[in-house]
Amino acid sequence: xxxxxxxxxxxxxxxxxxxxxxxxxxxxxxxxxxxxxxxxxxxxxxxxxxxxxxxxxxxxxxxxxxxxxxxxxxxxxxxxxxxxxxxxxxxxxxxxxxxxxxxxxxxxxxxxxxxxxxxxxxxxxxxxxxxxxxxxxxxxxxxxxxxxxxxxxxxxxxxxxxxxxxxxxxxxxxxxxxxxxxxxxxxxxxxxxxxxxxxxxxxxxxxxxxxxxxxxxxxxxxxxxxxxxxxxxxxxxxxxxxxxxxxxxxxxxxxxxxxxxxxxxxxxxxxxxxxxxxxxxxxxxxxxxxxxxxxxxxxxxxxxxxxxxxxxxxxxxxxxxxxxxxxxxxxxxxxxxxxxxxxxxxxxxxxxxxxxxxxxxxxxxxxxxxxxxxxxxxxxxxxxxxxxxxxxxxxxx
Numbered sequence: 557x558x559x560x561x562x563x564x565x566x567x568x569x570x571x572x573x574x575x576x577x578x579x580x581x582x583x584x585x586x587x588x589x590x591x592x593x594x595x596x597x598x599x600x601x602x603x604x605x606x607x608x609x610x611x612x613x614x615x616x617x618x619x620x621x622x623x624x625x626x627x628x629x630x631x632x633x634x635x636x637x638x639x640x641x642x643x644x645x646x647x648x649x650x651x652x653x654x655x656x657x658x659x660x661x662x663x664x665x666x667x668x669x670x671x672x673x674x675x676x677x678x679x680x681x682x683x684x685x686x687x688x689x690x691x692x693x694x695x696x697x698x699x700x701x702x703x704x705x706x707x708x709x710x711x712x713x714x715x716x717x718x719x720x721x722x723x724x725x726x727x728x729x730x731x732x733x734x735x736x737x738x739x740x741x742x743x744x745x746x747x748x749x750x751x752x753x754x755x756x757x758x759x760x761x762x763x764x765x766x767x768x769x770x771x772x773x774x775x776x777x778x779x780x781x782x783x784x785x786x787x788x789x790x791x792x793x794x795x796x797x798x799x800x801x802x803x804x805x806x807x808x809x810x811x812x813x814x815x816x817x818x819x820x821x822x823x824x825x826x827x828x829x830x831x832x833x834x835x836x837x838x839x840x841x842x843x844x845x846x847x848x849x850x851x852x853x854x855x856x857x858x859x860x861x862x863x864x865x866x867x868x869x870x871x872x873x874x875x876x877x878x879x880x881x882x883x884x885x886x887x888x889x890x891x892x893x894x895x896x897x898x899x900x901x902x903x904x905x906x907x908x909x910x911x912x913x914x915x916x917x918x919x920x921x922x923x924x925x926x927x928x929x930x931x932x933x934x935x936x937x938x939x940x941x942x943x944x945x946x947x948x949x950x951x952x953x
Contacts, residue, residue: 559702559706559707560706561702561703561704561705561706561708561709562703562704563704563705564706565705570705570708570711570712573705573712574711574712574715574716577615577712577716578715578716578719579757580611580615581611581612581615581616581716581719581720582719582720582723582724582755582756582757582759583608583757583784583787584608584611584612584615585612585616585720585724585757585759586756586757586758586759586784587600587604587608587757587784587787587788587791587797588600588604588605588608588609588612588620589608589612589618589620589623589624589627590627590759591772591784591788592605593620593623593624593676593677594623594624594627594628595769595770595801596675596770596800596801597770597771597772597799597800597801598772598788598797598798598799598800599797599798599800600791600796600797601791601795601796601797603796604791604796604797605677606681609677609681609682609686613685613686613690613693614693614694614696614697614700615693615694615697615716615717615720616694616720617690617691617693617694618659618690618720619663619686619687619690620676620677620682620686621669621673621676621677621678621682622663622669622673624672624673624676625668625669625671625672625673625676626640626659626662626663626668626672628672628673629662629668629671629672630642630729631766631769632672634743634744634746634766635733635744635745635870640658640659640662640668641655641658641659641662641725641729641730642733642745643729643730643733643734643745644733644734644745644871646658648730648731648734651726651729651730651733652726652727652730652731653726654726655721655722655724655725655726655729655730656720656721656722656725656726658725658729659721659725694717697713697716698710698713701713701716723755723756724756724759727749727756728749728756728759728760728762731747731749732746732747732749732759732760732762732763733745733746733747733762734747735747735749736748736749736750736762736763737751737763738763739763739764739767739776739777739832740763740764740766740767740776740828740829740831740832741828741831741832741835741868742763742766742767742828743868743870744766744868745868745871746762746763746765746766746767747762747763748760748761748762748763748764748780749761749762751775751777751779751780751781752780752781753774753775753780753781753782753783753784754781754783757783757784757787758774758775758782758783758784758785759774759784761774761775761776761780761782764776764780764803767803767828768803768804768828770801771801771802771803772785772788772799772800772801772802773785773788773802773803776803804825804826804829806822806826806829806830806943807822807943807944807945807946808939808942808943808944809942809944810942811942812941812942812944813941814941815915815918815919815922815940815941816915817911817915818944818945819918819940819941819943819944820911820914820915820918821945822943822944822945823904823918823940823943824903824904825945826943827901827904830900830940830943831897831900831901833936833939834897834900834936835897837932837935837936837939838893838896838897838932838933838936839865839893839894839897841932842889842890842893842930842932842933843861843890845932846887846889846890861880861883861884861890864876864879864880865880865884865890865894889930892928892930892933893930893932893933896921896924896925896928896933899921900921903917903918903921922937922940922941925937
C-alpha cells in the first residue's frame with residue numbers, strides 16, 4: 557500500500573516542488589552564507605536571516621561559522637595546498653565528486669574555524685539549537701517531506717540532500733576553478749561556468765566573484781544574469797536587504813590626455829578591468845592580426861599560443877612556459893604586447909615606490925608602449941589616459 561501525504565500532486569508537480577525547495581536552499585547559501593556572512597556585501601533583515609538559518613539547518617546540516625570560515629580560507633589560500641577544495645592541488649575528480657567530504661574534513665579543523673569564522677552569529681539559537689543539534693535538522697526535513705508528500709517525500713528529501721553537496725561543494729568548487737571562461741585575470745584559476753546564473757543562484761559566475769569578492773552582484777558584463785542579484789534587489793525594494801559593496805566601475809573621460817596621479821590611482825583601482833581590456837583589445841586583436849598574416853604552419857602554432865598566454869601563468873609548468881617562450885621569440889609583435897602586459901601588472905605589485913616614482917614608471921610605460929608603433933597598444937594607452945577616479949557612491953539600497 558502506497559502511503560499518501562497531505563498533498564497529492566501529478567508527477568510533474570513533485571518535480572516542480574522539489575526544484576523549488578532545492579532553489580530555496582541555493583538562495584540561502586548564496587544570499588545568507590556567501591554574500592551576507594562570508595563577504596559582508598549585503599545586510600539582511602533579521603527575519604530573512606533567521607529564515608535562511610533555519611532552512612539551511614533543515615536542508616544541509618551546515619553551521620554558519622564553519623561554512624564562512626572554510627570559504628574565507630579558500631579565498632585567503634586559493635590554489636595552494638592549504639586551499640580546502642582547490643582542484644588545482646587536489647584534482648578535479650576529487651573536488652567534483654567528494655567536495656562534501658572535503659568540506660566536512662575542513663569543518664573539523666578548529667584552527668580554520670577560529671581564525672576565519674569571526675563575526676558570525678553567536679546568539680541563543682546558534683548555541684542551543686543550530687550547533688548542538690546540527691545533525692538533526694535534516695531528519696526533521698525528512699519527516700516534513702513524508703508528512704506532506706507520503707512515500708515519494710523520501711525521494712524529494714534525497715534530492716534536497718544531494719543538491720548542495722554536488723552543485724555547491726562539487727560543481728562550483730570544482731568546475732568553477734577548472735573549466736569555463738574568464739572575464740578577469742584574477743590571481744587564481746577561477747572561471748565563469750556559464751553567463752546565466754540560475755541553477756546555482758548566480759554562483760556560476762565564479763571568476764567574477766573572485767575578481768571582486770566583496771561585490772554583492774556576481775554578474776559584471778551586460779550579457780550575464782545573476783538571479784541572486786535579482787533576489788537582492790527584490791528584498792531591498794521591500795526593505796529586507798541593503799547592498800553594502802559593489803564592484804568598481806571605471807570612469808573614463810574622453811579626450812583626457814594628461815597622465816597624473818589621479819590617472820594612476822584610477823588605473824590601479826580598476827586594475828582587473830584594465831587587464832581584461834588589455835586581453836581583449838590588445839592581445840586578442842594583435843593575435844588575430846598576426847595569425848591572419850602568418851603562413852599556415854605558423855598559424856597553427858599561433859593557435860596554441862593564445863590559449864596559453866591568457867592562462868594564469870602559475871598554472872603553466874616549466875615545459876609549457878618554455879614552449880610559450882619559443883613561440884613568442886618567433887613573433888616580435890606578440891612578444892612585445894605580452895611583455896608590456898607583464899610590465900603593467902608589475903606596476904601595482906611594486907610596494908616600495910613613492911607616488912612620484914610610480915607616476916614616472918606609469919608615464920614611461922605609456923610612452924614606450926606608444927613608441928612600439930603597434931596600433932592596438934597605442935589605442936589602449938589612449939584609453940588609459942582617460943581613467944579618472946570618481947567620487948565614492950553609495951550602493952543602491
